[in-house]
Amino acid sequence: MGRVDGLTLSWEEYLRLEEASPERHELVEGVPYAMAGASKAHNLLVGNLAFLLRPAARARGCRVYTETVRLRLGERTAYYPDLMVVCTPSPDPFQEEAPCLVVEVLSSGTRRTDLTEKKERYLALPSLQGYLLVDAARKRVLLYRRLEAGWALEVFGEEERVDLPCLEASLPVDAVYEGVPLEVE
Structure with a gap:
């Protein structure tokens, strides 16, 4: 799982990221992490x-x-x-x-x-x-x-x-x- 550099997101921003992204992200204290295979x-x-x-x-x-x-x-x-x-x-x-x-x-x-x-x-x-x-x-x-x-x-x-x-x-x-x-x- 890799951190998306430089991002700290609100819940609404996170939901927009998930909707637009081809990969899933977990959110930990506002920081999105790309999910690994x-x-x-x-x-x-x-x-x-x-x-x-x-x-x-x-x-x-x-x-x-x-x-x-x-x-x-x-x-x-x-x-x-x-x-x-x-x-x-x-x-x-x-x-x-x-x-x-x-x-x-x-x-x-x-x-x-x-x-x-x-x-x-x-x-x-x-x-x-x-x-x-x-x-x-x-x-x-x-x-x-x-x-x-x-x-x-x-x-x-x-x-x-x-x-x-x-x-x-x-x-x-x-x-x-x-x-x-x-x-x-």
């Missing part, structure tokens, strides 16, 4: 996750969005999560503000941001019940789950199942990685 492993993981989560989401009246729907986090920040589950309607056709589950695929280029900056902002969302991180380099899934006392980190590996918050569904780790050649770090 994804690896085949990343793409396959997102596809598997969407396929696995969609039936549970539909059963609960929720929607699953992948990569091209913006998540607004206040007046000066917006991301494009790899996947998010939203159970409350939003009138905006291009963005959401209240997901119950956000998923990011950890790759060599995104790992640090997903585990620090994005994690901090996502966990501050009142609607969020879970932040799922899927490693593209090894069969390992991390889940930050909201509890009454705060956030708890759970780690899952091969042959394990992740009980997902808000969907009341179980996600088999092996199915997430089915057909996915892991990235080499």
Whole structure:
């Protein structure tokens, strides 16, 4: 993800940039960052996750969005999560503000941001019940789950199942990685 040099934008300026640009940008405290392309492993993981989560989401009246729907986090920040589950309607056709589950695929280029900056902002969302991180380099899934006392980190590996918050569904780790050649770090 590359910073667009010299720009600090208002929300309205950012929306105009997104509308006019052939590439997507995430906005962090008013600064737009061009989105980088994804690896085949990343793409396959997102596809598997969407396929696995969609039936549970539909059963609960929720929607699953992948990569091209913006998540607004206040007046000066917006991301494009790899996947998010939203159970409350939003009138905006291009963005959401209240997901119950956000998923990011950890790759060599995104790992640090997903585990620090994005994690901090996502966990501050009142609607969020879970932040799922899927490693593209090894069969390992991390889940930050909201509890009454705060956030708890759970780690899952091969042959394990992740009980997902808000969907009341179980996600088999092996199915997430089915057909996915892991990235080499």
